[in-house]
Amino acid sequence: MKRPSIAALACGLFLSAHPSAILSAHPATAPASAATMPRFVRQDNGRFSLMVDGKPYFILAAQLHNSSAWPKRLDDAWQAVEALHANTVEAPIYWEQFEPRPGKFDTTNIDALIAKARATDKRLVLLWFGTWKNGQMQYAPEWIKTDPATYRRQRNAHGKPMDDLSTFAPANLRADSTAFAALMAHLRKVDGTRHTVILVQVENEPGTFGTVRDHDPAADAAFDGQVPDAVLRRVKHAPGTWREVFGPNAEEMFNAWATARYINAVAEAGKRVYPLPMYVNCWLRYKDKKYPGMDYPSGGATYNVFDVWRSVSPAIDFVGTDLYTTDEAEFRKVVGQYDRPDNPAWISETGFDPKTAKLLYYILAHGGIGFSIFGIDNPPSKTQTETIAAHARNYKLLGSIDTRIAEALAQKRLQAAVETPGQPRQTLDFGDWKVTLEFGPPAWGTTPAIIPNSPDMDGRAFVIRTDAQHFLVSGTDVRVSFQRTAKDRKHGQLLRVEEGGYHDGAWQADRWLNGDEVDYGINFHKESRLIRVKVGAY
Numbered sequence: 001m002k003r004p005s006i007a008a009l010a011c012g013l014f015l016s017a018h019p020s021a022i023l024s025a026h027p028a029t030a031p032a033s034a035a036t037m038p039r040f041v042r043q044d045n046g047r048f049s050l051m052v053d054g055k056p057y058f059i060l061a062a063q064l065h066n067s068s069a070w071p072k073r074l075d076d077a078w079q080a081v082e083a084l085h086a087n088t089v090e091a092p093i094y095w096e097q098f099e100p101r102p103g104k105f106d107t108t109n110i111d112a113l114i115a116k117a118r119a120t121d122k123r124l125v126l127l128w129f130g131t132w133k134n135g136q137m138q139y140a141p142e143w144i145k146t147d148p149a150t151y152r153r154q155r156n157a158h159g160k161p162m163d164d165l166s167t168f169a170p171a172n173l174r175a176d177s178t179a180f181a182a183l184m185a186h187l188r189k190v191d192g193t194r195h196t197v198i199l200v201q202v203e204n205e206p207g208t209f210g211t212v213r214d215h216d217p218a219a220d221a222a223f224d225g226q227v228p229d230a231v232l233r234r235v236k237h238a239p240g241t242w243r244e245v246f247g248p249n250a251e252e253m254f255n256a257w258a259t260a261r262y263i264n265a266v267a268e269a270g271k272r273v274y275p276l277p278m279y280v281n282c283w284l285r286y287k288d289k290k291y292p293g294m295d296y297p298s299g300g301a302t303y304n305v306f307d308v309w310r311s312v313s314p315a316i317d318f319v320g321t322d323l324y325t326t327d328e329a330e331f332r333k334v335v336g337q338y339d340r341p342d343n344p345a346w347i348s349e350t351g352f353d354p355k356t357a358k359l360l361y362y363i364l365a366h367g368g369i370g371f372s373i374f375g376i377d378n379p380p381s382k383t384q385t386e387t388i389a390a391h392a393r394n395y396k397l398l399g400s401i402d403t404r405i406a407e408a409l410a411q412k413r414l415q416a417a418v419e420t421p422g423q424p425r426q427t428l429d430f431g432d433w434k435v436t437l438e439f440g441p442p443a444w445g446t447t448p449a450i451i452p453n454s455p456d457m458d459g460r461a462f463v464i465r466t467d468a469q470h471f472l473v474s475g476t477d478v479r480v481s482f483q484r485t486a487k488d489r490k491h492g493q494l495l496r497v498e499e500g501g502y503h504d505g506a507w508q509a510d511r512w513l514n515g516d517e518v519d520y521g522i523n524f525h526k527e528s529r530l531i532r533v534k535v536g537a538y
């Protein structure tokens with residue numbers, strides 16, 4: 001069957017979903033103030049921001065379970081989203097559902113998601129489950145799965161087909177790009193001025209299982225050929241074959257290049273139609289995993305192939321980390337690997353566990369763009385209640401000032417810290433003032449010289465400098481105190497400490513704290529409260 005051209009896609013001429021799907025599409029009306037297209041930008045100071053409605057946006061996301069983005073499941077799923085106080089929902093779009101027959105697109109699911117998000121004032125990040133889902137081709141439509149002659153599979157070294165589409169089969173790339181462009185065309189039509197959808201993940205945890213590289217005949221020929229110039233420039237290497245340039249890592253590097261090149265082409269096809277920011281997520285090489293194609297999919301943007309991956313993926317704005325651990329050292333290590341001059345810290349998925357709540361503060365500390373918790377819509381249980389409660393404390397507090405958080409991150413005015421064993425005392429340096437954070441002192445009274453860490457090691461804090469004299473502060477299980485460090489012989493003092501929040505954009509104090517409440521520092525326990533501190537020097 002002849003497939004529609006990208007131009008036709010862009011004009012939205014071919015959408016032939018069930019009539020109800022078409023009818024349920026939302027009118028493209030939007031307030032004029034929301035007219036600016038979402039963008040991903042690098043600030044002059046090196047920080048990255050996702051810009052939404054012209055302002056930096058901090059993503060506090062809930063990711064739905066894989067099979068939950070169906071209209072009949074959304075009401076249930078959204079209960080967890082609301083309980084979590086997420087500002088953003090991450091939801092899959094399934095290629096098999098979106099294009100059940102070649103060139104016939106069904107917008108039922110995407111329309112239901114947009115309607116639900118709008119009705120509840122949430123933004124959406126769409127996850128395109130296309131050629132890849134967790135290193136396999138699970139979400140390719142049945143008409144692709146049943147026609148391996150046209151839609152060739154990757155092969156292992158023995159010629160056995162894998163559950164992955166070959167990136168060397170032009171029909172595969174054409175099919176995925178066409179479907180993805182159709183999705184973006186529909187978004188442009190129904191959301192092009194309103195921007196409920198702010199970001200798209202292209203594919204899901206791409207890469208190959210069962211082989212380090214594709215052994216399709218076209219892949220073999222490319223592997224024996226020269227490494228492309230774009231890769232050589234990025235890795236600063238003289239020309240040569242993959243083996244000559246990368247030695248024992250040649251096959252993994254080759255699959256990374258092939259995967260990145262393919263995904264970049266899919267993203268480009270989508271962006272030509274509707275240029276939303278786009279990222280890929282990554283099944284990480286971490287927790288001592290080292291065997292590509294076995295421990296993790298070979299070809300994803302793992303840290304060891306990052307430069308090769310990024311040498312051919314300019315249409316992808318950034319790479320996300322699917323960081324499933326409560327081991328803080330591991331978490332810190334990976335956040336550090338991906339917080340790079342060419343990539344922001346971004347947790348595209350983390351585990352649904354109360355213990356991952358505190359880890360969000362590492363993303364604040366790294367000036368990152370957001371955090372997303374996977375599998376939010378579990379059935380009711382004790383774990384569900386505890387996990388939602390733990391993360392909701394973060395999301396509710398940060399969500400109440402999310403634009404302020406994002407702006408402060410973009411301008412490097414926010415600093416954050418997380419309690420770690422053996423480091424019960426940390427300082428944040430704001431130039432003329434320093435802020436001391438102490439995890440584990442008594443609830444009130446003098447701080448002993450040696451403090452023990454807090455009982456459950458759940459401490460964290462952030463401090464935003466809002467102007468020369470004001471700071472916004474919050475934290476958990478931490479004592480916060482301010483010391484003036486400017487060398488001008490003036491004496492620094494707290495002029496006022498207010499507990500309160502922002503209402504309609506303006507700060508409102510519920511009470512002023514003084515005396516016992518500030519004498520030994522400002523003590524934060526498990527409650528979420530926001531404190532505004534005014535300092536002076538005389």
Ligand code: DGJ
Nearest residue numbers: 066134204205322349374
């Ligand atoms: C990572 C994937 O990206 C998600 O879609 C989901 O399968 C989770 N793993 C499950 O832990």
